[in-house]
Amino acid sequence: MARYSCESQSVALITLTNPPVNALSYAVRQGILAGLRKASADPAVKSVVLCGANGKFCAGAEISEFNSDPTRRLPMLVDIINLMEKSDKPVVAAIEGVALGGGLEVALGCHYRIAQCQAKVGLPEVTLGILPGAGGTQRLPRLVGVNAALDIITSGRHMLASEALKLGIVDEIVDSNTVEAAIALAKKAEGLPIGPRRICSKTVQCPDNLEAILDEATKKIKKQARGALSPLVCIQAVRMATQLPFSEGMKKERELFNTLVTSGQASALRYAFFAQRAVEKWTTPSGNWKTAVALPIHTAAVIGLGTMGRGITVSLVKAGIPVIALEDNQRQLDIGKKAVEALLGQVAQKLEPPENKNDSNLLSRVKYTLNFAELRDVDLVIEAVFEDMMLKKGVFRKLTAVCKPEAFLCTNTSGLDVDQIASVTTRPERVIGTHFFAPAHVMKLLEVVRGHRTSPQTIGTVMKLAKALNKIGVVVGNCPGFVGNRMLAPYSENACFLLEEGSQPEEVDRVLEEFGFAMGLFRVIDLSGLDVGWRSRREKGLTGPELPPGTPPRSRNGKRYCPIPDLLVENGRLGQKTGKGWYQYVKPGGRVSSPDPWIQDFLKSYRLTHNIKTRYIDQDEIIERCLYPLINEGFKILEEDIAAGPEDIDIIYIYGYGWPKHTGGPMYYAWTVGLPKVLSKLEKYSEAYPDVPSMKPSNLLRKLVSNGSPSPSQWRTVTRPSNSKL
Ligand code: T1G
Ligand code: NAD
Secondary structure, eight states: OEEEEEETTTEEEEEEOOTTTTOBOHHHHHHHHHHHHHHHHOTTOOEEEEEEGGGOOBOOBOGGGTTSOGGGGOSOHHHHHHHHHHOSSOEEEEEOSEEETHHHHHHHHSSEEEEETTOEEEOGGGGGTSOOTTTHHHHHHHHHOHHHHHHHHHHOOOEEHHHHHHHTSSSEEESSOHHHHHHHHHHHHTTSOOGGGOGGGSOOOOOTTHHHHHHHHHHHHHHHTTTOSHHHHHHHHHHHHHHSOHHHHHHHHHHHHHHHHTSHHHHHHHHHHHHHHHHTSOEETTEETTTOOOOOOOOEEEEOOSHHHHHHHHHHHHTTOOEEEEOSSHHHHHHHHHHHHHHHHHHHHHSOTTTTSOTHHHHTTEEEESOGGGGTTOSEEEEOOOSOHHHHHHHHHHHHHHSOTTOEEEEOOSSSOHHHHHTTSSOGGGEEEEEEOSSTTTOOEEEEEOOTTOOHHHHHHHHHHHHHTTOEEEEEOOSTTTTHHHHHHHHHHHHHHHHHHTOOHHHHHHHHHHHTOSSOHHHHHHHHOHHHHHHHHHHTTSSSTTSOTTOOTTEETTEEOOOHHHHHHHTTOOBGGGTBSSSEESSTTOOOEEOOHHHHHHHHHHHHHTTOOOOOOOHHHHHHHHHHHHHHHHHHHHHTTSBSSHHHHHHHHHHHSOOOGGGTOHHHHHHHHOHHHHHHHHHHHHHHOTTOGGGSOOHHHHHHHHTTOOOGGGHHHHOOOSSOOO
């Protein structure tokens, strides 16, 4: 699908037409090729303009075609681009909306590029586990140099037209009428020499310190995208551009592309791409994403300016929503205000001029108060006070009294019962959980917790707000810990059992980090504070001074219990904030960790005291005993319909918990490991540790295995839960 028309007598206009984003499907590729041939054959045509229908140039290859019938691969995009570049009639790309991946590669094959100022361009292939496979790795370094090309190709970031202009990726930007401007440019180019405009004939400006640059890029990637294959292969492809003539480099690019596109990581990343879009299409028995009419949020309030309230405030302000921030007392208000202002200052630094000229613009969007009455007109409130049911109920009673009846009341609780909180209000249909992740102005995930009586309009409004905050909202049901934290509990519990049996925290973390987590579990706990978990265990009656005398140290309610984290807290080891936790830090608040001999000695004497035989625990066992119980809990969550599908769980883990995206998330990963293997390992560990219920395989996992282990997209057909909470 590409329309062909003639404009201003001599200009042929080829319009890519494949809504919503003009992806380069088989039909679009055929359409472009036919258009180019027609233009070439028509002596009246002197130049060509390429544009996209509906204000979007092109979002690249049609991702769903990657697994398709090879006979539909021809014509290959790369051949069409080569043909276009060789054309002796100038071709101009008119870029509106997006030119991403293959879309930008098409534009790079054109002789001129003109972009609308709001347009975004980039080569995001790396985020799909592949590399630009239609000449991007060979043309971009020739156009912008090795440094910029490496950054763009290995990060996959989208950049604004203004940056693309600075780098020389586009020749001109316009405010509007892009296609008209492109036609004018095409007419001007008629008769001018084309040779210098062909990127393929340029040579790469090779810096003297090329090896150092490539080494640096490799190091950065190994740190930032641990375990991901494609960014490293992208570096190799850019290196080829510096060493080989264009046509040879193109052959190399194709070889590397073919290796990546069939890799497990690429399949997992494609799954994650579509999973992210699928979670936006939420459905509950009373409504769905299509029918719910979201209300606009013009103003908001945040209650509690602690760790979370600060980040939430900044997130709202960044999205242009003015905030009234309320605290309990003047001291906390002053501390909170200072912290918010510091964060907003950092945000302002990153804004494009003139927004960053002074940050007073952002600062003026927050009003600080101690007085609930000031919240009477806000459209939405987010409560972020301490995790204490009585306190939260008190806050919601006050909110019900002062806020206008149509205001939405949200709680940032990490796991308390949203229905109980809603029960103290007269508008439970407008109460919802908005579970942000720390730091709230950075982390992409928003767990949207639907209470029993939450209305579809409330869900729709909060999901729309998530998008406005540049976050990914995932609708989940209401149960202790919701999805993310509920799955985290068996993960951390079993990791601590490993310490009892012989592992060191840094060994467990190393294995998890090699698996691809940005940070190992114990490092994460040190960051958020060991007291957080301790307080929650104390609330559940598992630890603390109120524990009945005679409670066995390593057992609670007949289940295995590891008191090591409690003992650390009792020793004042709260993590980074006290300079000591699972690791030691140079000073309280320090960030650089090192293994602590104190912990080694402590574990040694703990094992002696409790008569635990130590043994060597290998990498496989660490992975299985940490991750399989987490996955097992995910199956239980699906069984109870707390999450709509495996996609929802996977997106929560990728964007909220640092799970490596290139494995697709925990549920997809389990499927790639093989559900029968996961089941048999859980059975083995369940037998070995009968007092650890988190190892007992879920019914759904058993059912899936007996149904032939279908792919995640089919899991919902295997079981329809009767006790749906979603
Ligand atoms: N292929 C197929 N479907 C696509 C698509 C694509 N490239 N891009 C978007 N969609 C669908 C998406 O699934 C959704 O569908 C709808 O379009 C709207 O998307 C040769 C090999 C363009 C910035 O990685 O980043 O080129 O859910 O909800 O927020 O080297 O989509 O409505 O059914 O995301 O406005 C490289 C991927 C491909 C770009 C728009 N290109 N797309 O964001 O809407 S590989 C990409 C995006 C390649 C070459 C290689 C975003 C967007 P549905 P959306 P949005
Ligand atoms: P915090 O202790 O850092 O801050 C809580 C703030 O609430 C304090 O500043 C306190 O003064 C204020 N406050 C207490 N009572 C108040 C009242 N009646 N009115 C107004 N303000 C009051 O806590 P936090 O870590 O920001 O957590 C807040 C909520 O977010 C909790 O429910 C927590 O479970 C949840 N949460 C925390 C994290 C995290 O990583 N810290 C992540 C997700 C969710």
